[in-house]
Amino acid sequence: MGLILEEKAFIFRTRAFQEGLFEVQDEGSQLISLLTEARPGQVVVDGCAGGGGKTLHLAALMEGKGRLYAFDIHEARLRELRPRARRADVHNIRLHVLPHNRASIVRRLYGKADVVLVDAPCSGTGVLRRNPDAAWKITPERVAALVEQQRQILEAYAPLVRPGGRLVYATCSLLPAENEQQIHTFLNAHPEFTLIPAAEVLARQGIALPHQTDAFLRIEPTTHGTDGFFAAVLVRS
Structure with a gap:
C-alpha cells in the first residue's frame, strides 16, 4: 500500500518510521x-540493489519468506541497506x-531464480526534476557507455532466471536507447525470453x-x- 502526503511533514522523525513501519x-x-x-517462498534477485528501496519492497511482497538476494558492485551504495533492513x-x-x-x-544461482530485477544504471533523465544539474553530465558518449553497461548487466543476470521465471528490466531514463532499443536488442539475442504486457501485470493487482x-x-x-521510469517484463520459456 502506498500513501501520498498532501502537505509537508517531518516523517523521518516519527515513531512509526523509527520502528520500520514504512x-x-x-x-x-x-x-x-x-x-x-x-511471492512468499520464492528465490528473488535484486541485481542492482543500491540503497535497497526496491529490495525492501520485494521483501514486503514476499512477506519475509523465501530467499532475497541483494547484489551490487558498489559497497557504499549497498551499505545503506543494512540499517534499513534492520x-x-x-x-x-x-x-x-x-x-x-x-x-x-x-553463477551459483543460474537457472534457480523465480524473479530477477535489474534496475539498471542509467542517465537519470527521468529524475531530472529532482536533480536538474545532472542534465549537464548527459552526453552522447555517456549514454553510449551506459547502454553498453546495461547490455552487459542483462547478459550477466538473464541466466539466473529459471524456466517460467521472470526478468524485470527497469531504468529511471526516458531515452529509447536505454529502454525500448535495449530490450529489442536483448530479445533478438535471447529468443527464450518473451515480452509480456506490463499493464496486464499491474491490472492483476488492481492498478490501471x-x-x-x-x-x-x-x-x-x-x-x-x-519520476520518469521505464520497465519491461520478460518471461523465460
Whole structure:
C-alpha cells in the first residue's frame, strides 16, 4: 500500500518510521517492484540493489519468506541497506557486494531464480526534476557507455532466471536507447525470453495506468506526476 502526503511533514522523525513501519519511495519506483509479482517462498534477485528501496519492497511482497538476494558492485551504495533492513525487521535479505556481475555467487544461482530485477544504471533523465544539474553530465558518449553497461548487466543476470521465471528490466531514463532499443536488442539475442504486457501485470493487482500503448511500462512526470521510469517484463520459456 502506498500513501501520498498532501502537505509537508517531518516523517523521518516519527515513531512509526523509527520502528520500520514504512519507507519513503516514489510512486513510480513502487510500480517497478510490483511488476515482479514476487511471492512468499520464492528465490528473488535484486541485481542492482543500491540503497535497497526496491529490495525492501520485494521483501514486503514476499512477506519475509523465501530467499532475497541483494547484489551490487558498489559497497557504499549497498551499505545503506543494512540499517534499513534492520529497522524494517527484515531477515530474508542476503547482501553481497560483488567484484563484478559474473561473480561466483551469481553463477551459483543460474537457472534457480523465480524473479530477477535489474534496475539498471542509467542517465537519470527521468529524475531530472529532482536533480536538474545532472542534465549537464548527459552526453552522447555517456549514454553510449551506459547502454553498453546495461547490455552487459542483462547478459550477466538473464541466466539466473529459471524456466517460467521472470526478468524485470527497469531504468529511471526516458531515452529509447536505454529502454525500448535495449530490450529489442536483448530479445533478438535471447529468443527464450518473451515480452509480456506490463499493464496486464499491474491490472492483476488492481492498478490501471493511463497512456500505456504497448507492452512496456512508461511513467512520465508530466503525465503521471511521478519520476520518469521505464520497465519491461520478460518471461523465460
